[in-house]
Amino acid sequence: MCEEHQAGVGRRAVFLTGAAAAFTLGSVSFASAAEGGRSQSRTVRGTLPTGSPDFVYVPVEVPHGVREIKVAYTYDRPQVPAGTAGNALDIGVFDERGTGLGGEGFRGWSGGARTEFFLRADEATPGYVPGPVRAGTWHIALGPYTVAPQGLAYEITVTLTFGEPGRTPRPVYPPERAKGRGRAWYRGDCHLHSWHSDGRRTPAEIAALARAAGLDFVNSSDHNTSSAHAHWAEAAKDLLVLLGEEVTTRNGHVVALGTDPGTFVDWRYRARDNRFGRFARQIRRAGGLVVPAHPHATCIGCNWKFGFGEADAVEVWNGPWTPDDEVALADWDGMLVASVRQGRDWIPAMGSSDAHRDPDVVGLPQTVVLADDLSRRAIQDGIRAGRAYVAESADVSVAFSASGPRGEHAGIGERLRVPDDSPVTVRTEVTGAPGCTVRLVTDQGVLHTSAPLPAGGAGVVEWRTTPAYAAYVRAEVRHPAAAGPLPGSLAAFTNPVFLGRR
Template sequence: MTREERRLRLSIDDQIENRYHEVPFEIPAGRAPRALEVTLAYAKDAAVIDLGCRDPKRWRGWSGGARSRFVITPDAATPGYEPGELVPGRWAVVLGLHGMPADAVDVTVTITTGVDAGGVEDEPPAQPPPSGSGSGPGRTRLGRGLPAPEGLTWYAGDLHAHTTHSDGTLSIAQLTAAAAGRGLDFLAVTDHNTVSHHAHLPGVGAAYDTCLLPGQEVTTHAGHANAFGDIGWVDFRRPAAQWLSDVEERGGILSVNHPIQDDCGWVYPVRTGFLELWHISWFLDLTATGPWAYLRGFDGSGAGGAESASAGRPVLLGGSDFHTPDQGFPPGTPTTWVAAEDRSPEAILDAVRHGRTAISRFPGPGEPALVRVGVDLVAVDADGTVLVEGVPSGGTDRRRHVRGDRVTFAAPPEGGPYRLEAADRTLLAISA
């Protein structure tokens, strides 16, 4: 066993020079060690430092600020990190200098190789849900029979959620059980700057009869974006334009996340063809117009991928950004509906790619929904609401009173987006 202790003094000057500070170390050629353990220690009231790792050939994982220790072995790894051979060569602990003081802070990185693998906190294997839980194969779904174009079905899901593979508090199985219990058909697992969760998704999804979409939230100080698809890791340290290029070349979808949220809004000049317009933060005030103001300024420059976007508008998505039940907002808050051929990951992402999406506050029956069927819009369970056409523009929007539980309106695609509001202008649903 070998143990190295690296003592550093880091400040805002180091952050200015390079936000991703590398602490290199060597694994010598010869007999590979059984395990690698890394710990990080610093005064957390003085700085915010993220933790990650690369080997000589590839990225091995990221835990952001959620962990101060990880273990990698050939067969298992701490969630957020990928197991595999501890190849010889020049490795590096990667420190993300997210929040740094003007005066230097003491940082200690301890690197141990050859340690016993018993300390690995690995992702637990998928287990069938308890009998009668309503979460397994054959469970009753909330399928609402929403009207759909011929050959398609509207499926309910959530396109933004986190597990213990980044800063969530639930395992993949626990998160999936929560989503299935809400009647969701699909869920995108989008842990931060890692794809360590991807290998577990098929097994857990099958156990809970829920389509799990591989995703990753490409996360930086200047904005976040979800990369959907089994496309490999996206290097968050590169320019955002490179993310878009890489994702599209690999056949994935890149969506801008929560563009106006607090200190992680989207400030890059890059625009994609997909936008998480309805984020959980909007639930703080569903009469707020900030997201609409952002959408009005969306000119489509640099946009790619959205075949259905008209006049430079992006495909609109929703996401709960679920991290923990303590938030009080379960998966599917809001719910993204997609009109797809089936419930496979490929079909769900194809529906998103072609803009066949709608968003509602919640998935359940009785919740107002607004879906497109050809050139028509159908408002379901929306009696007494108001159908509003277009982005708010100083009171000039076309508004129509919805009378009835299922009402059809002629709605050419170029007139959107459309939305349902309550009489007090509370947002209820969105459609293209």
């Protein structure tokens, strides 16, 4: 049996939920199993105008005895003028616990990656969380990412199947420690997408690619869902798998890195709502790091607007090197200068692949972390302290340090505590970067550029300075410039070594 309903959002039919603008439509109801049979469907049609709220909720009244809920949707994609955004409509679902900010009722999100999903006690579509379909008011969440000038016409079909609910499996999560090498440099990729969001790879396929790339650890970071967490245990084996989420708001994305298993972080707010601090604190309470992702990316909603006051690190390099990474690097360097000037803590840099599907390369780039062992806490401690550099592959290694006249020594992320007038020797040792140059960058800018490394790709570069002349030094390993005034793309870069007693 199928019934149809009409629904729409008027231009003024908007209210605020305490976060991003949202609107709730009229509810969709179903008969009981005795009245309507084993399976029932309802179809809802409507149109969203340009300037619609960030989220539109379709209430679904679910009766007792439902085994499975299935949702399928379509929307139109009319032609639009050049330079004008067309239609894009995301989707997810909240159960009878409601849609309140914080996500207590969250049961799944697939964004624009799927046209249908289901969930029941024993299984769910990737991106969605298995569990009983309890009676009450559920809400289909629509996210009109962009709306064409003609509006966005949509159709949603909800199907309820009645029957015994089945049993929800107890989740099994990957261990928080893997076999390591004691205190050593460990390579990882902390921004990856599986088929639990808009990726096309399973956790097992990602793990295999990570091993092939020479990685020691990865972080699960699907968009706006934690559903993948319970699917990484078998793939882990000798690989350390951290669990997290890419929290994808309308004003930027942030990677929750290494949270407790099953942690869900809400994304339904903008910078103007002044809500981000609440969720940054939630990430930390769950044992994770707050890492703004691709802060200068050019996709709609990707540019970071929340500031960096809550950041534990920042993703300076995202995927293959592009101009927005160059801007992110320069911006981060400006933050280093500000931290020196103001005498406050600095924000370490890292890099990740953001790989989704072929031909995206897992481990391009990768963050190389000095950690006491291969464990969740040790890796996080290394990232938080800035004991890390970023490389384009496992072929590239960088050893970077500064030493004083009396044997004082400091490595990446550390401070060389010597008087301002003390001579300091900065040493950079590189392998796996044939033809690249080494640039030493300080709070004044680039103060030394080496000759190209030989065909073997290995070389040592030394430079001398004082803390009075350079408040910090960091290294960049650059490929030859293709053309124009811009430097070549990065093969690697380090977090800084700070100089002086301050």
